[in-house]
Amino acid sequence: MNVARNPGEKAPANERIYVFKEIYQPLGAGEAADQAGRCLSCGNPYCEWECPVHNYIPNWLQLVQEGKLFEAAELSHKTNSLPEICGRVCPQDRLCEGACTLNQGGFGAVSIGSVEKYITDTAYEQGWRPDMSRVVWSDKKVAIIGAGPAGLGCADILVRNGVKPVVFDRYEEIGGLLTFGIPEFKLEKEIVARRREIMEGMGVEFRLNTEIGKDISIEDLLRDYDAVFMGMGAYKYMKGGFEGEELPGVLEALPFLINNIRQKLNTLPAGEAPQSMKGKRVVVLGGGDTAMDCNRTSVRQGAKSVICAYRRDEANMPGSKREVANAKEEGVQFLWNRQPVGIKQNADGTLALTLVTTRLGEPDEKGRRRAENVPGSEEVIECDHVIIAFGFQAEAASWFDAQGIKTDDWGRTVAPATQTLKYQTSNPKIFAGGDQVRGADLVVRAVYEGRQAAEGILEFVGVW
Ligand code: FAD
Ligand code: SF4
Incomplete structure (x- = not known):
C-alpha cells in the first residue's frame, strides 16, 4: 500500500499530439514487480470475475513478482489469446481494474492491464514462444472467416488442440479492427504483426486479401473443411x-x-x-x-x-x-x-x-x-x-439465406452460447462469435467468444 498505482508513464499531451505512437510507456521489470506486489490476493478475486476472459490475474501477478516471466506468459495465454493487446485496449476502468479491492479507500487499482502487456512483450523479447510441444495433431481443419480478435481467439484454441486453422480475411493484414480501426496511439501495428508471427509459428495459416463470397465461396469452404467459424465483425454504418x-x-x-x-x-x-x-x-x-x-x-x-x-x-x-x-x-x-x-x-x-x-x-x-x-x-x-x-451494426452476408444461417432483428448472427455446441449457428457446420454475434462491442469479448466457439467446434469435429 506504500507503492502507488503506476500504469506506465504517459507521454505529455503537448508532445504526443504530434505523433501516432502509443502514449503509455512500458513498465520496466522493477515497476512491473512493484505493481504485481500491490495485489492483495483477495480470497475471491473480483478482478477475475469482471475480466471477460476470466484471466488468472492474481496468479500471474505473483509469477511476475517472483520474476518467473515465461511461466507468467504461459499462464496468461491459458485464458487469453491476445493478452498484450487486451492489456493495451481494454477499458480496464470498467473491467478488471474497476473491480480491484484497492480502489476502496482510494489506493488506486493494481495496473493489471499494464502488467498483462508487460508479460508478453518482455517474455517475447527474451525468446518465449507458446509451448506447443504436447500438441497431438489430428487430420481436421477448420476455415475461419475474419482475422479479427474473434477469429484469432478461435484459431488459437483450435491449433493448441491439434486442429489446423486456416484464417481468411479480405484485408491485407490480420487483426480486423485492431489493425484497420484502432489507431496507433492506442495500439501500434507492430504489436499485431508480432502476434501474426507468433500464431504462424504455432501453425495457424493466414490467407489474406481473400474475401469469402467474392474470391472464394462459402460452398467451397464447407466442402474443403470440417467446420467453418465466422468472425466477420459488425460493419453496417449507423x-x-x-x-x-x-x-x-x-x-x-x-x-x-x-x-x-x-x-x-x-x-x-x-x-x-x-x-x-x-x-x-x-x-x-x-x-x-x-x-x-x-x-x-x-x-x-x-x-x-x-x-x-x-x-x-x-x-x-x-x-x-x-x-x-x-x-x-x-x-x-x-x-x-x-x-x-x-x-x-x-x-x-x-x-x-x-x-x-x-x-x-x-x-x-x-x-x-x-x-x-x-x-x-x-x-x-x-x-x-x-x-x-x-457506431456499427452486424448484418447478414449475401449467402446466409442459402446456408440457412439465421440473424436477429439487429442483424446479429444467432449462435447461442448456452447450447450443447457453443456458438453453433442454425447451420450445424458453421459457428460464429464476436461483434457479428454480439453487435459492436469489445476486443476482449470477441476473443472470449472465438475461444468458446472453438470448444464447440472441437466437439463437433470429434476431437474433444
Ligand atoms: P473485427 O475486428 O471487425 O474483425 C472482423 C474481420 O472479418 C475483419 O478483418 C474483416 O475484414 C473480416 N471479414 C468480414 N467479412 C469477411 C469476408 N466475407 N471475407 C473475409 N474476411 C471478412 N474495443 C476495445 O476493447 N477497446 C478499444 O479501445 C476499442 N476501440 C475501437 C475503436 C474503433 C474505431 C472501433 C471501430 C472499434 C473499437 N473497439 C474497441 C471494438 C473492437 O475493435 C471490436 O469489438 C473487435 O475488433 C471485434 O472483433 P471481431 O473479431 O468480432 O471483428
Ligand atoms: Fe481481462 Fe482486459 Fe483486464 Fe486483461 S485488461 S485482465 S483481458 S479485462
Missing part, C-alpha cells in the same frame, strides 16, 4: 437520419480512421487520396471509442480545432473514461447533451452544423436514459468537416 449527412466534408468514422492508418502503413489503395484535417475545424458526433479515436486522430493530423458533440452527459458516455480523459488533455472540446439535427453547406464550401440541447428522460431498453430535445435550443457550429461516429 446513420443519424438528419439532413446534410451526404454532403462533401461529412465523413464516416471508419473509412477516415482506416485512411489514416493506411497512410502510416503505406498501403493506401491506388486512387484513394490521403485525407488530412490539417488546419481544419472538425466536429465529431458520437460518444464511443470510435468517436474518441476520430477526435484524437484529427488532433494529430493538425486540426485547427476539434469539438466532440454527444447527445447524453459525460456520465452516460459509452466510451472508456480513460480515453475521454486523454482526448480532453489533447485539446478536444466536449459539448455534452447535444443532438445534431442538420448540416448545411455554406457558399464557400464550409459546413454549418445545427445542434439542439438535450435533457435525459426515461431509460431505454438498455437502461440508459433517453436523450430528449429541448425545444428552441438550436445552435449553429461553423466547421470544415463533420465526422459521424454513431
Whole structure:
C-alpha cells in the first residue's frame, strides 16, 4: 500500500499530439514487480470475475513478482489469446481494474492491464514462444472467416488442440479492427504483426486479401473443411437520419480512421487520396471509442480545432473514461447533451452544423436514459468537416439465406452460447462469435467468444 498505482508513464499531451505512437510507456521489470506486489490476493478475486476472459490475474501477478516471466506468459495465454493487446485496449476502468479491492479507500487499482502487456512483450523479447510441444495433431481443419480478435481467439484454441486453422480475411493484414480501426496511439501495428508471427509459428495459416463470397465461396469452404467459424465483425454504418449527412466534408468514422492508418502503413489503395484535417475545424458526433479515436486522430493530423458533440452527459458516455480523459488533455472540446439535427453547406464550401440541447428522460431498453430535445435550443457550429461516429451494426452476408444461417432483428448472427455446441449457428457446420454475434462491442469479448466457439467446434469435429 506504500507503492502507488503506476500504469506506465504517459507521454505529455503537448508532445504526443504530434505523433501516432502509443502514449503509455512500458513498465520496466522493477515497476512491473512493484505493481504485481500491490495485489492483495483477495480470497475471491473480483478482478477475475469482471475480466471477460476470466484471466488468472492474481496468479500471474505473483509469477511476475517472483520474476518467473515465461511461466507468467504461459499462464496468461491459458485464458487469453491476445493478452498484450487486451492489456493495451481494454477499458480496464470498467473491467478488471474497476473491480480491484484497492480502489476502496482510494489506493488506486493494481495496473493489471499494464502488467498483462508487460508479460508478453518482455517474455517475447527474451525468446518465449507458446509451448506447443504436447500438441497431438489430428487430420481436421477448420476455415475461419475474419482475422479479427474473434477469429484469432478461435484459431488459437483450435491449433493448441491439434486442429489446423486456416484464417481468411479480405484485408491485407490480420487483426480486423485492431489493425484497420484502432489507431496507433492506442495500439501500434507492430504489436499485431508480432502476434501474426507468433500464431504462424504455432501453425495457424493466414490467407489474406481473400474475401469469402467474392474470391472464394462459402460452398467451397464447407466442402474443403470440417467446420467453418465466422468472425466477420459488425460493419453496417449507423446513420443519424438528419439532413446534410451526404454532403462533401461529412465523413464516416471508419473509412477516415482506416485512411489514416493506411497512410502510416503505406498501403493506401491506388486512387484513394490521403485525407488530412490539417488546419481544419472538425466536429465529431458520437460518444464511443470510435468517436474518441476520430477526435484524437484529427488532433494529430493538425486540426485547427476539434469539438466532440454527444447527445447524453459525460456520465452516460459509452466510451472508456480513460480515453475521454486523454482526448480532453489533447485539446478536444466536449459539448455534452447535444443532438445534431442538420448540416448545411455554406457558399464557400464550409459546413454549418445545427445542434439542439438535450435533457435525459426515461431509460431505454438498455437502461440508459433517453436523450430528449429541448425545444428552441438550436445552435449553429461553423466547421470544415463533420465526422459521424454513431457506431456499427452486424448484418447478414449475401449467402446466409442459402446456408440457412439465421440473424436477429439487429442483424446479429444467432449462435447461442448456452447450447450443447457453443456458438453453433442454425447451420450445424458453421459457428460464429464476436461483434457479428454480439453487435459492436469489445476486443476482449470477441476473443472470449472465438475461444468458446472453438470448444464447440472441437466437439463437433470429434476431437474433444
Ligand atoms: P473485427 O475486428 O471487425 O474483425 C472482423 C474481420 O472479418 C475483419 O478483418 C474483416 O475484414 C473480416 N471479414 C468480414 N467479412 C469477411 C469476408 N466475407 N471475407 C473475409 N474476411 C471478412 N474495443 C476495445 O476493447 N477497446 C478499444 O479501445 C476499442 N476501440 C475501437 C475503436 C474503433 C474505431 C472501433 C471501430 C472499434 C473499437 N473497439 C474497441 C471494438 C473492437 O475493435 C471490436 O469489438 C473487435 O475488433 C471485434 O472483433 P471481431 O473479431 O468480432 O471483428
Ligand atoms: Fe483486464 Fe482486459 Fe486483461 Fe481481462 S483481458 S485482465 S479485462 S485488461
